[in-house]
Amino acid sequence: MTKQELFEQIQLKKSYLCVGLDTDIQKIPEHLLAGEDPVFEFNRQIIDATHQYAVAYKPNIAFYEALGAKGWISLQKTLEYIPKECFTIADAKRGDIGNTSGLYARAFFDKENSGLDFDSVTVAPYMGEDSVTPFLDFPGKWVILLALTSNTGSKDFQQLVLAGSDNKEEFLFEKVIKKSREWADTEQLMYVVGATKAESLTKIRELAPEHFLLVPGVGAQGGSLQEVSEFGMNKHCGLLVNSSRAIIYASNGEDFAQKAKEEALKVQTEMAQYLAMYLK
Numbered sequence: 501m502t503k504q505e506l507f508e509q510i511q512l513k514k515s516y517l518c519v520g521l522d523t524d525i526q527k528i529p530e531h532l533l534a535g536e537d538p539v540f541e542f543n544r545q546i547i548d549a550t551h552q553y554a555v556a557y558k559p560n561i562a563f564y565e566a567l568g569a570k571g572w573i574s575l576q577k578t579l580e581y582i583p584k585e586c587f588t589i590a591d592a593k594r595g596d597i598g599n600t601s602g603l604y605a606r607a608f609f610d611k612e613n614s615g616l617d618f619d620s621v622t623v624a625p626y627m628g629e630d631s632v633t634p635f636l637d638f639p640g641k642w643v644i645l646l647a648l649t650s651n652t653g654s655k656d657f658q659q660l661v662l663a664g665s666d667n668k669e670e671f672l673f674e675k676v677i678k679k680s681r682e683w684a685d686t687e688q689l690m691y692v693v694g695a696t697k698a699e700s701l702t703k704i705r706e707l708a709p710e711h712f713l714l715v716p717g718v719g720a721q722g723g724s725l726q727e728v729s730e731f732g733m734n735k736h737c738g739l740l741v742n743s744s745r746a747i748i749y750a751s752n753g754e755d756f757a758q759k760a761k762e763e764a765l766k767v768q769t770e771m772a773q774y775l776a777m778y779l780k
C-alpha cells in the first residue's frame with residue numbers, strides 16, 4: 501500500500517486507528533476455547549466488529565509464535581481475513597546480519613514461500629544499515645523502525661545523549677532517525693514513537709516531517725491521543741495510532757466483539773475531531 505492510498509483510507513474512515521491483535525490465548529473469552537482455532541475465531545470477530553473504524557491491524561507476532569506451528573496458522577488465517585483496504589503490520593521487531601534479515605523479510609513479505617504477505621514489519625535499528633536494508637528490497641513493503649519506544653526502558657539506550665556531528669547534543673533515537681532517513685524514502689520507511697513520549701513529537705517532526713509514525717501506547721499504557729495528534733499530525737495525517745488491549749479485551753464475555761466495536765468507535769470519533777483540528 502502506498503502512502504497516498506493509506507492517507508485516502510484515513511480520510512475515508514476519518515480514522516488513523518490501528519487495532520493491535522495481541523491475541524493471548526489466556527485472555528480469550530472462555531466460550532471460544534472449545535473451537536478448532538480460538539485465536540483466529542477471536543480475531544475474526546474483532547476484525548468484523550472494528551474494520552469500519554480502523555485503517556490498520558497489527559498482529560504482535562510474539563502472541564502467535566508462543567503457540568508454535570498452530571500459532572503461525574492462526575496468524576496466516578488472520579492476515580488473509582483482514583480486509584484488503586487495511587494496512588497490515590507484522591509487529592516482529594526483527595533485525596540481524598544482512599543475509600538473516602533477508603530471511604526475516606521473506607518470512608513476512610514473500611507470500612509464495614511463507615504464506616504471509618504483510619504490508620510492513622517492525623524492525624529494531626540496533627544492528628545498523630545492513631540489518632535494515634534487506635527488508636527494503638521488497639518493493640511496496642514498509643519498514644517501521646523503532647525510534648523512541650513507549651516503555652520505561654527506552655531511557656536506557658534510546659535517550660542516551662550523544663555529541664552530535666555539529667557539536668550539538670542529541671539523543672540516540674534522534675541519530676537513528678537522521679541516519680536511517682538515508683536508507684529509504686517516506687514511501688517505505690515509518691518510525692515507531694510511543695504515545696507516552698508525546699513531548700518528543702515536535703522534535704521528531706523536525707527530523708521526519710513527512711514520515712508516517714506508528715504510535716502505540718494509548719489505551720492500556722495511558723498515552724494521550726489528543727497530544728499525539730496535536731504534536732504529531734502532518735499534512736498526510738502521518739499517524740497510525742495503535743491500541744491493543746483497551747480494544748480487544750474491552751470485555752472477556754460473550755459480548756467481547758460488541759464491546760471492542762464500542763471502544764474502536766470511541767477512538768475513531770475522537771480521531772475524526774482531531775483530523776478536523778490538526779491536519780495541516
Ligand SMILES: O=C(O)c1cc(=O)[nH]c(=O)n1[C@@H]1O[C@H](COP(=O)(O)O)[C@@H](O)[C@H]1O
Pocket residue numbers: 520522560591622648649650651692693694716717718719720721742743744745746
Ligand atoms: O512496535 C510496537 O508496536 C510497540 C512499540 C512501543 O514502543 N510500544 C509498544 O507498546 N509497542 C507494541 O504495541 C502494542 C501495545 O499494546 P497495548 O498497550 O495493549 O495497546 C504491543 O503489541 C506492543 O508490543
